[in-house]
Amino acid sequence: MPSRRTLLKSLCASGAFGLARGQPTSLRAGEPAGRLRIWDIHSHLGSVPGDTTEKRMEVLVRCMDRLGIERLLLSQGYSADKHPTPDQFREENDRVMRAVKAFPDRAYGSVYLSPAYLEFSLQEFDRCVRDGPMVAIGEIEADMRVNVPEMDPIAERAIALQVPILQHEWLKAGGNQPGESTPYDVVELARRHPNLQIVCAHTGGDWELGIRVIRSTKNVYAGMAGFDPTSGATEMAVRELGAERVIYGSDVGGRSFASQLAKVLGAEIPEYAKALIAGGNLRRLLTPILRAKGYRV
Amino acid sequence: MIIDVNVSLSRWPFRRLVGDETADLVARLRKHGVGRAWAASFGAILYKDIGDSNARLAAECRTHGKDFLLPFGTVNPKLPDWQEDLRRCHEDYRMPGIRLYPNYHGYDLRDPAFAELIKLAAARRLIVQIALCMEDERTQHPLLHVPPVDCAPLPEVLKREPTLRLVLINCGPAIRGHQLESVLAAGEAYCDISMVEGIEGIARLVERFSPQKVLFGSDFPFFYFESALLKMRESGLPESTKNALEEGNARRLLDSVAT
Numbered sequence: 150m151p152s153r154r155t156l157l158k159s160l161c162a163s164g165a166f167g168l169a170r171g172q173p174t175s176l177r178a179g180e181p182a183g184r185l186r187i188w189d190i191h192s193h194l195g196s197v198p199g200d201t202t203e204k205r206m207e208v209l210v211r212c213m214d215r216l217g218i219e220r221l222l223l224s225q226g227y228s229a230d231k232h233p234t235p236d237q238f239r240e241e242n243d244r245v246m247r248a249v250k251a252f253p254d255r256a257y258g259s260v261y262l263s264p265a266y267l268e269f270s271l272q273e274f275d276r277c278v279r280d281g282p283m284v285a286i287g288e289i290e291a292d293m294r295v296n297v298p299e300m301d302p303i304a305e306r307a308i309a310l311q312v313p314i315l316q317h318e319w320l321k322a323g324g325n326q327p328g329e330s331t332p333y334d335v336v337e338l339a340r341r342h343p344n345l346q347i348v349c350a351h352t353g354g355d356w357e358l359g360i361r362v363i364r365s366t367k368n369v370y371a372g373m374a375g376f377d378p379t380s381g382a383t384e385m386a387v388r389e390l391g392a393e394r395v396i397y398g399s400d401v402g403g404r405s406f407a408s409q410l411a412k413v414l415g416a417e418i419p420e421y422a423k424a425l426i427a428g429g430n431l432r433r434l435l436t437p438i439l440r441a442k443g444y445r446v
Numbered sequence: 447m448i449i450d451v452n453v454s455l456s457r458w459p460f461r462r463l464v465g466d467e468t469a470d471l472v473a474r475l476r477k478h479g480v481g482r483a484w485a486a487s488f489g490a491i492l493y494k495d496i497g498d499s500n501a502r503l504a505a506e507c508r509t510h511g512k513d514f515l516l517p518f519g520t521v522n523p524k525l526p527d528w529q530e531d532l533r534r535c536h537e538d539y540r541m542p543g544i545r546l547y548p549n550y551h552g553y554d555l556r557d558p559a560f561a562e563l564i565k566l567a568a569a570r571r572l573i574v575q576i577a578l579c580m581e582d583e584r585t586q587h588p589l590l591h592v593p594p595v596d597c598a599p600l601p602e603v604l605k606r607e608p609t610l611r612l613v614l615i616n617c618g619p620a621i622r623g624h625q626l627e628s629v630l631a632a633g634e635a636y637c638d639i640s641m642v643e644g645i646e647g648i649a650r651l652v653e654r655f656s657p658q659k660v661l662f663g664s665d666f667p668f669f670y671f672e673s674a675l676l677k678m679r680e681s682g683l684p685e686s687t688k689n690a691l692e693e694g695n696a697r698r699l700l701d702s703v704a705t
Contacts (some may be wrong), residue, residue: 380464408677
């Protein structure tokens with residue numbers, strides 16, 4: 150984990166947040182959403198209007214432009230099936246790659262796979278990440294919890310190529326679905342693989358619990374996507390984890406970019422923390438793979 | 447100027463919120479361009495002495511936000527002599543409306559006590575807000591599981607009380623699609639945007655229904671105020687529609703109460 154001083158220095162040097170250029174990063178009525186460099190770790194094409202991936206991406210990019218979002222990490226394609234078969238995983242990954250190809254400056258792809266189909270998933274990782282354009286793993290969601298031993302080879306692949314994993318998890322008051330991960334499961338995997346960088350997609354949803362679950366496991370990050378924009382969530386995450394471990398994501402199209410971005414722009418936290426959460430942390434996690442692929446960081 | 451039809455004073459029972467002191471809440475809303483806010487009280491959700499909650503709400507609005515905070519008291523028709531609470535809201539505190547929490551107060555919308563309350567509120571020309579939920583069921587405190595309000599009876603209620611002015615707030619997953627459509631079409635009924643989700647969610651909502659039926663509501667301070675503001679921006683609404691949602695519709699509704 151880099152020190153805060155190092156992070157600040159690198160952020161300021163790259164103009165990663167508007168304060169460095171004297172531009173506003175807070176939101177006022179009628180003003181643009183600020184000058185933060187916003188990267189969204191958690192986005193899908195599902196529930197977005199449009200007959201094709203390209204049309205759906207056009208809608209997403211139109212909204213990104215309105216809110217000042219620079220780039221998406223896109224996964225799961227149309228998310229058409231809760232329990233996809235290998236063929237469906239492949240189809241969804243192809244959709245993501247088509248979407249990224251149509252807007253290469255606005256999105257990166259993240260490979261959708263499942264420990265329920267280990268051999269297939271390793272091949273799909275190789276096809277999409279090692280030999281393809283994708284730069285991350287996830288959002289892993291379907292069929293098996295993330296603490297299963299079948300996740301170990303996937304985690305090892307991630308570590309080898311230095312790509313982060315985005316993992317779906319919730320702590321639902323009424324109980325999770327069978328096979329649905331919790332933050333506890335994420336922590337279990339992360340402790341087996343201390344060099345893995347893994348992001349909780351929803352930080353439990355019940356964030357007052359989720360943040361505590363992951364607090365002592367430093368290679369687990371708090372993704373802020375896909376739960377209501379309840380005031381105080383980001384403040385608690387920053388207080389308990391440090392801003393370096395908190396990452397903005399939206400979970401569009403089921404959610405809006407806007408409600409989830411409010412958790413960053415509306416939080417009572419320092420400007421440097423907003424810059425890290427809005428995009429600085431994700432760029433740091435992706436830097437090794439982006440450099441390896443020759444993408445501009 | 448924005449008229450925010452969904453803010454709450456006092457304390458959320460389960461955590462402190464930025465903006466849960468009234469003076470601070472007013473300052474924050476003003477900073478965001480809000481010119482008037484319809485305010486209820488978190489206290490009314492669980493208090494049995496709802497008369498105290500309403501009195502405090504009226505006093506807070508008068509002290510910290512005269513002509514800015516419009517108090518919406520709460521009536522629980524399952525409490526003894528609730529008719530007196532309604533009378534006080536209207537006659538003593540001169541509130542323009544009331545906010546109901548049927549799921550926290552233990553009645554559904556088929557309950558005869560609810561029908562009676564609606565009849566009396568409509569006769570007094572009060573705006574009636576119904577909070578369909580306060581919090582995602584999945585994140586509620588384990589000792590307080592409160593399912594969202596079932597809106598199915600509302601079209602019938604609106605037909606029975608044609609002078610009723612009804613505002614649904616916190617329209618989360620509890621009410622979707624056809625059910626919301628049938629409520630809004632059944633009479634003078636509106637919904638707020640606080641829990642509207644999905645990409646360009648508000649634009650899709652006003653496309654589906656009339657833009658005249660949708661009101662700007664933030665659910666501040668429970669939600670970050672920026673959520674409502676940014677959702678408006680994401681939806682890229684034409685200026686006239688934006689103005690209607692942010693101000694015009696609520697102003698028209700208030701004027702109709704005043705006259």
